[in-house]
Amino acid sequence: MTKKLSLPALVIATSCLALGAYAAAPAASAAAAAQPKLVVVLVVDGLPNEQLLRYRDQFGQGGLRRMLDQGASFSNAHQAHGITVTAIGHSAVLTGAYPYVHGVIGNNWIDPITKKSVYCTEDTNYTYIGEETKSSDGTAPTRLKVDTLGDQLRYATGSRSKVVTVSGKDRGAILLAGKTGTAYMYMDKSGNFASSTFYMKAHPGWVQQYQAAKPQDRYYGKSWTALLPEAAYAGDANPDLNQVKAGAHNRLPYSYYSESGEIDAGYYNSLKTGPFLDQLTLDFARAAVDGENLGRNPAGVPDLLGVSLSAHDYVNHAFGPESKLSHDHLQRLDRMLADFFTYLDKKVGMDNVLVVLTADHGFPNTPEFAQTQHNDAQRIDGDKLMAALDKHLSEKFGGAKLLSAWSLPNIHLDYAQIDKSGLKREDVESAAARYLLAQNGIVEAYTRTQLESGAANTTRIATLMRRAWNREASGDLMVVTKPYWYFGTGTSGTSHGSPYAYDTNVPLMIMGKRWIKPGAYGQYAEVVDIAPTLAHLLQVRPPSGAEGRVLTETLR
Structure with a gap:
């Protein structure tokens, strides 16, 4: 059976604990000061x-x-x-x-x-x-x-x-x-x-x-x-x-x-x-x-x-x-x-x-x-890809120019033109994403609607891309290349920017x-x-x- 302390005894015991804490304080303070x-x-x-x-x-x-x-x-x-x-x-x-x-x-x-x-x-x-x-x-x-x-x-x-x-x-x-x-x-x-x-x-x-x-x-x-x-x-x-x-x-x-x-x-x-x-x-x-x-x-x-x-x-x-x-x-x-x-x-x-x-x-x-090393690796000409996407969206949605700008992997749509044309933003985003996913070297495409609603998939890549997307500054679509592929032209050198381990794993x-x-x-x-x-x-x-x-x- 546990013995209960009287109120005075409880006060004394509590005071002793407090004094013990104060006695230990100088050492703790010295450690904190270091x-x-x-x-x-x-x-x-x-x-x-x-x-x-x-x-x-x-x-x-x-x-x-x-x-x-x-x-x-x-x-x-x-x-x-x-x-x-x-x-x-x-x-x-x-x-x-x-x-x-x-x-x-x-x-x-x-x-x-x-x-x-x-x-x-x-x-x-x-x-x-x-x-x-x-x-x-x-x-x-x-x-x-x-x-x-x-x-x-x-x-x-x-x-x-x-x-x-x-x-x-x-x-x-x-x-x-x-x-x-x-x-x-x-x-x-x-x-x-x-x-x-x-x-x-x-x-x-x-x-x-x-x-x-x-x-x-x-x-x-x-x-x-x-x-x-x-x-x-x-x-x-x-x-x-x-x-x-x-x-x-x-x-x-x-x-x-x-x-x-x-x-x-x-x-x-x-x-x-x-x-x-x-x-x-x-x-x-x-x-x-x-x-x-x-x-x-x-x-x-x-x-x-x-x-x-x-x-x-x-x-x-x-x-x-x-x-x-x-x-x-x-x-x-x-x-x-x-x-x-x-x-x-x-x-x-x-x-x-x-x-x-x-x-x-x-x-x-x-x-x-x-x-x-037998890896599938290539460079993707981003400007050519965007020109093709622009043409595709124009043909699909009645001739309007719906792609406004890009700085890959971010792509911006012209929402004002989309609204003016009586189109749904989500429909244009989805059409753009489907087109991009069908292109050689592209493995993922995320839309603003997905990113704002949290509807993007739950893979690690999706998590990393959501972290990289800022609601106010980022594009209306973000694309991800296949491993060892990247956006760039030329015939030499390499570049970074992907969510893959060779780009993310760094010394610490x-x-x-x-x-x-x-x-x-x-x-x-x-x-x-x-x-x-x-x-x-x-x-x-x-x-x-x-x-x-x-x-x-x-x-x-």
């Missing part, structure tokens, strides 16, 4: 996880291998949305949100009102500082509809925390920086890293000093050569599978120069394909750590540094992830990261640093290589020995899990649109 001084978020543009696994035995000790050995590494991590491109992937990293919420539905997309193409980070109210700015250049996070981890960190610390991001692409920097951080991006006309007037009126002194040294000029006339002995590349694809355009080359050594014979915009643009862009990006990140005292904040609050390394994407687009150039580039990036970690250890102390590494998307093989590694349990994790994880996990460790509110989970299995 936040990272610096969080470094690395995004390798266009790195499929399979490359990390395939080449891991060739990595050095201090870079990617260090993260694999000393950090938590997920083999089954995904960019879990259906349109796997740079802008969407970068948006996911620190918002923890999917496109249907965060509003960035592509690198470019069609504005449903104007029917004109818009760029993910364009905002003509702002310009690059000291650099030529075109109307379609990325200058601000205006189209990102939610906040980021960095925004929440600055809010929680009264803007005392510093959030700085740098990338070879404007969208890589801006979509990591969020609304209140500061983004710097590579200018391919001058080779500088510059910010925009969204963030400040003029660059701080450390940026001006960095630009004045013109480190980008040191690679003129230099060659990208193979890092490893020739035997290390024995399993790579024959470069002749990838027929590049006249005047270009697809082999190492790969030289950097300009047609004019002078250091000019042609040379600065050429640096994007190869390791030198990433080296410059990491050099600028070092300058930011020094110039902004990142990780040594006088206010005693954490700082955040985002570094998006863009060159792997350019290399994989041009030559494919199966190429020697892609293979070698990843090895060189590994050594660059080792040097960067050594630098951070000296400046901040790696015991005070939490590092996350992921990618914005993966990559399929080139169709030519995929065919040697977290390293920080005071907070993270090292190990190889086979659990399913998503890139949107990064922001909630970092919010938990930094003791701040998760970003507003975050849907990921805290990766509790990795936490000490």
